[in-house]
Amino acid sequence: GAVVSQHPSRVICKSGTSVKIxxxxxxFQATTxxxxxxxxxxxxxxMATSNEGSKATYEQGVEKDKFLIxxxxxxxxxxxxxxxxxxxxxxxxxxxxxxxxxxSPLHFGNGTRLTxx
Amino acid sequence: GIQVEQSPPDLILQEGAxxxxxxxxxxxxxxxxxxxxxxxxxxxxxxxxxxxxxQNGRLSxxxxxxxxxxxxxxxxxxTTDSGVYFCAVVGAAGNKLTFxxxxxxxxxx
Numbered sequence: 001g002a003v004v005s006q007h008p009s010r011v012i013c014k015s016g017t018s019v020k021i022x023x024x025x026x027x028f029q030a031t032t033x034x035x036x037x038x039x040x041x042x043x044x045x046x047m048a049t050s051n052e053g054s055k056a057t058y059e060q061g062v063e064k065d066k067f068l069i070x071x072x073x074x075x076x077x078x079x080x081x082x083x084x085x086x087x088x089x090x091x092x093x094x095x096x097x098x099x100x101x102x103x104s105p106l107h108f109g110n111g112t113r114l115t116x117x
Numbered sequence: 118g119i120q121v122e123q124s125p126p127d128l129i130l131q132e133g134a135x136x137x138x139x140x141x142x143x144x145x146x147x148x149x150x151x152x153x154x155x156x157x158x159x160x161x162x163x164x165x166x167x168x169x170x171x172q173n174g175r176l177s178x179x180x181x182x183x184x185x186x187x188x189x190x191x192x193x194x195x196t197t198d199s200g201v202y203f204c205a206v207v208g209a210a211g212n213k214l215t216f217x218x219x220x221x222x223x224x225x226x
Contacts, residue, residue: 043216043218044160091158105150106150106214108152108162110158
């Protein structure tokens with residue numbers, strides 16, 4: 001089956017530092033990947049769509065200069081949280097479709113729990 | 118954008134009981150998935166079911182696309198079924214998976 005690998009699973013960082021999260025599709029290629037954020041006791045909210053070879057598209061209210069997305073290859077997308085603050089503490093999870101995202105199932109990584117102190 | 122509503126928000130079951138979770142959506146969909154999020158946050162794919170009925174062990178799901186709802190059935194529930202169940206859809210005009218609010222299930226021994 002399709003496997004999406006996400007690292008790290010957990011990270012604690014100091015306020016003002018940057019954190020990079022990697023998302024890899026292990027056994028399939030993905031021209032599009034999606035980044036979600038989940039606060040405690042809440043649902044998953046889409047942050048941005050990562051497009052291989054082009055700029056990411058961000059959902060309304062998500063700061064593109066704070067959440068840098070790079071999709072340099074067909075199997076890797078990265079999310080960098082820049083100048084992290086305590087309010088950025090959350091669960092970040094990536095996903096990738098095995099085919100056309102319009103009508104293919106999405107497969108999710110195991111998520112990254114970010115704590116900013 | 119498309120709206121996704123799940124009910125009930127919370128469900129407490131005695132081990133061995135059956136239950137039905139519902140997902141209503143506001144527009145036509147090309148993709149509908151059910152997930153189980155375990156206590157560690159992992160999202161487990163249960164079903165990809167934009168229409169029709171599927172079964173996998175004690176779980177089954179039915180999507181009636183024309184009436185814009187999907188149902189997830191849990192039979193003979195076990196304590197390991199505890200967690201949050203999410204329904205998520207891609208609207209006919211889009212390519213983004215939108216999640217419902219989830220149903221938090223607790224199965225008591």
